[in-house]
Amino acid sequence: MSSGPPIHVLRLGHRRERDKRITSHLGLTARAFGADCFHLAGEEDSNVLETLASVTDRFGGDFEARHEKRPLGWLRRFANEDAGDGSPGVAIHLTMYGQPWREVIPMLRRDRPMAIVVGGAKVPGEVYGICQYNVGIGNQPHSEVAALAVFLRDLLPTGSSPFEFPGGEIDIVPSVSNKHVNQVGINEDE
Amino acid sequence: MSSGPPIHVLRLGHRRERDKRITSHLGLTARAFGADCFHLAGEEDSNVLETLASVTDRFGGDFEARHEKRPLGWLRRFANEDAGDGSPGVAIHLTMYGQPWREVIPMLRRDRPMAIVVGGAKVPGEVYGICQYNVGIGNQPHSEVAALAVFLRDLLPTGSSPFEFPGGEIDIVPSVSNKHVNQVGINEDE
Numbered sequence: 001m002s003s004g005p006p007i008h009v010l011r012l013g014h015r016r017e018r019d020k021r022i023t024s025h026l027g028l029t030a031r032a033f034g035a036d037c038f039h040l041a042g043e044e045d046s047n048v049l050e051t052l053a054s055v056t057d058r059f060g061g062d063f064e065a066r067h068e069k070r071p072l073g074w075l076r077r078f079a080n081e082d083a084g085d086g087s088p089g090v091a092i093h094l095t096m097y098g099q100p101w102r103e104v105i106p107m108l109r110r111d112r113p114m115a116i117v118v119g120g121a122k123v124p125g126e127v128y129g130i131c132q133y134n135v136g137i138g139n140q141p142h143s144e145v146a147a148l149a150v151f152l153r154d155l156l157p158t159g160s161s162p163f164e165f166p167g168g169e170i171d172i173v174p175s176v177s178n179k180h181v182n183q184v185g186i187n188e189d190e
Numbered sequence: 191m192s193s194g195p196p197i198h199v200l201r202l203g204h205r206r207e208r209d210k211r212i213t214s215h216l217g218l219t220a221r222a223f224g225a226d227c228f229h230l231a232g233e234e235d236s237n238v239l240e241t242l243a244s245v246t247d248r249f250g251g252d253f254e255a256r257h258e259k260r261p262l263g264w265l266r267r268f269a270n271e272d273a274g275d276g277s278p279g280v281a282i283h284l285t286m287y288g289q290p291w292r293e294v295i296p297m298l299r300r301d302r303p304m305a306i307v308v309g310g311a312k313v314p315g316e317v318y319g320i321c322q323y324n325v326g327i328g329n330q331p332h333s334e335v336a337a338l339a340v341f342l343r344d345l346l347p348t349g350s351s352p353f354e355f356p357g358g359e360i361d362i363v364p365s366v367s368n369k370h371v372n373q374v375g376i377n378e379d380e
Contacts, residue, residue: 021212025333032332055331097362097369128367139362140355141245142222142339143215149336150343165330172287172329177318179287 005113006036006084007156009148012071012127013120014042025145026118027052031063033152035116038064041071042120060168075115076130083113091131093117094147098134105154108133116151118144195303196226196274197346199338202261202317203310204232215335216308217242221253223342225306228254231261232310250358265305266320273303281321283307284337288324295344298323306341308334 009030014023019042027038027048040048044067052065068074075091083089089112092104108114117131128134137147171182199220204213209232217228217238230238234257242255258264265281273279279302282294298304307321318324327337361372 018211021208022215025212025335028330028332029336032328032330033336059330097365097371099364099366134365134367136362136364138222139364140218140222140249142218143335145215145333145335146219146223146339149333149339153340153343172326174289174326174329175287175324176289177324181287 004110005089007034007152008037008039008078008113008115009035010039010041010068010071010075010115010117011120011144012041012117012123014040014045014048015120016043016045016047019120020045020048022143022145023048024051026148027065028055029145029149030152031056031061033149034156035152036063037066039066039068039071039074041068056168058168058170060165072124072126072130075117075127078113078115079130079132083115085113087112089113089115090133091115091117092133092135092151093119093123093127093131094137094144094151095119095123095128095134096136096139096141098136101135101137101151101154104133104135105151108155116148118148194300195279197224197342198227198229198268198303198305199225200229200231200258200261200265200305200307201310201334202231202307202313204230204235204238205310206233206235206237209310210235210238212333212335213238214241216338217255218245219335219339220342221246221251223339224346225342226253227256229256229258229261229264231258246358248359250355262314262316262320265307265317268303268305269320269322273305275303277302279303279305280323281305281307282323282325282341283309283313283317283321284327284334284341285309285313285318285324286326286329286331288326291325291327291341291344294323294325295341298345306338308338 030038049065056063078089079091137150173180220228239255246253269281327340363370
């Protein structure tokens with residue numbers, strides 16, 4: 001979770017069969033690198049949403065994941081009207097065709113909710129217009145998972161420790177050469 | 191491509207059906223963020239290797255991708271005996287159980303070839319011992335693609351421009367709101 005206004009990640013064009021693992025990785029990356037909410041668009045997929053809910057249950061934090069039936073309507077409203085608090089937010093489309101991320105990140109305002117859009121197979125052309133920023137993590141083909149990770153890592157620099165994820169059952173202790181897991185105990189409130 | 195000694199990425203435990211897209215994303219991420227060679231271990235998969243070769247043909251650079259039949263033997267030799275030039279190299283295992291990456295990266299020597307190991311479903315316990323470093327990109331579950339991207343991004347900081355990939359047919363020009371592609375012309379030497 002970020003400490004500032006909420007950060008949303010919108011995954012467009014999910015295909016249940018072909019994209020199930022990539023989309024799960026995207027959602028887990030969103031959570032681990034500090035986003036607050038994952039919006040899944042394209043085909044509905046309860047498996048992906050359950051994977052994300054289960055990780056949040058076990059490892060802590062308040063991460064939300066939900067299906068978005070009309071993603072372009074949601075995005076347009078977010079960017080132009082209401083990002084959840086009655087005023088427009090900042091919408092950023094990650095695309096290999098966009099401007100260099102290291103030049104864009106310092107220009108972004110941080111006092112507004114943010115929506116980071118990652119494409120699936122075919123991104124509708126309107127997305128380029130709805131978003132205030134089209135940003136490339138380099139201009140080579142690679143992976144939406146890599147793009148999201150590096151963008152969030154540079155947007156929300158933390159210290160050497162990761163973000164805080166309170167309330168989980170499992171706590172991993174960094175180790176030189178072993179797997180070191182603390183079983184924190186099931187949180188009775190949940 | 192990095193400008194220093196070669197950087198290898200070793201992907202363990204590939205399963206052709208289940209991992210095909212994740213492993214392709216891993217290979218493309220290795221290439222885009224500056225690694226020199228991708229070693230695919232687990233099930234053989236010519237589709238993944240062809241995808242990587244095809245991207246390198248079209249987008250440039252010298253990236254290599256190949257199958258590694260005995261990955262632990264290769265890794266042991268790399269870390270203990272011969273990293274390709276007769277002396278041992280530096281082997282780093284990316285795992286959520288490892289030490290914080292931001293603390294480890296400044297400690298790594300840069301004058302030796304490097305092998306970055308990313309696991310599949312089950313990483314053999316020996317890997318923790320063969321590698322000189324076990325490194326976590328945070329200690330939350332996310333994605334080997336995200337982990338590799340952030341590790342390479344922090345290992346090989348470039349300016350706002352990406353790495354150089356000479357000799358490709360396609361050149362993408364960063365753009366505020368469009369897809370801008372230069373078709374450089376087919377390289378007759380290849």
